[in-house]
Amino acid sequence: MSQIRTKRYGQGNQFKRIYLISPRHPDNFWSMQGTAELLGAKTLMPNAALATLMALTPPGINVEYVLCDENVSELDWNMPCDLAVITGATLHKRRIHELCAGFRQRGIKVALGGAYASINHDLCSNLADFHFIGES
Numbered sequence: 833m834s835q836i837r838t839k840r841y842g843q844g845n846q847f848k849r850i851y852l853i854s855p856r857h858p859d860n861f862w863s864m865q866g867t868a869e870l871l872g873a874k875t876l877m878p879n880a881a882l883a884t885l886m887a888l889t890p891p892g893i894n895v896e897y898v899l900c901d902e903n904v905s906e907l908d909w910n911m912p913c914d915l916a917v918i919t920g921a922t923l924h925k926r927r928i929h930e931l932c933a934g935f936r937q938r939g940i941k942v943a944l945g946g947a948y949a950s951i952n953h954d955l956c957s958n959l960a961d962f963h964f965i966g967e968s
Contacts, residue, residue: 839886842894849896851913854879855920855927858900880921919946932959
């Protein structure tokens with residue numbers, strides 16, 4: 833596994849670590865992974881939501897982010913973190929459920945948002961400790 837890359841915001845020595853996760857695209861028509869492979873790319877549709885969340889961190893918040901887009905990097909189930917944040921679309925349904933269950937089983941709090949969590953809020957109400965619906 834490659835070296836962990838983090839981005840810190842705030843000052844001092846005490847930071848909460850947040851693991852930001854974008855699920856891997858399933859192998860189907862909608863993910864266009866076949867096209868990505870033909871072009872020699874890892875993915876054609878990177879999720880910008882988590883990077884945007886990082887950029888919107890207000891000053892004075894001591895937080896350290898670890899970003900994992902499963903389409904370009906490997907998920908670390910043993911990542912030491914205070915919170916796992918997961919986002920995805922309806923095509924990621926199965927993987928979102930796996931990720932939420934996996935981190936909660938490890939005792940890590942989970943925040944879930946994104947298109948799938950908003951459109952299917954009734955299916956997601958018990959998946960995470962924090963559930964964001966709509967534009968957050």
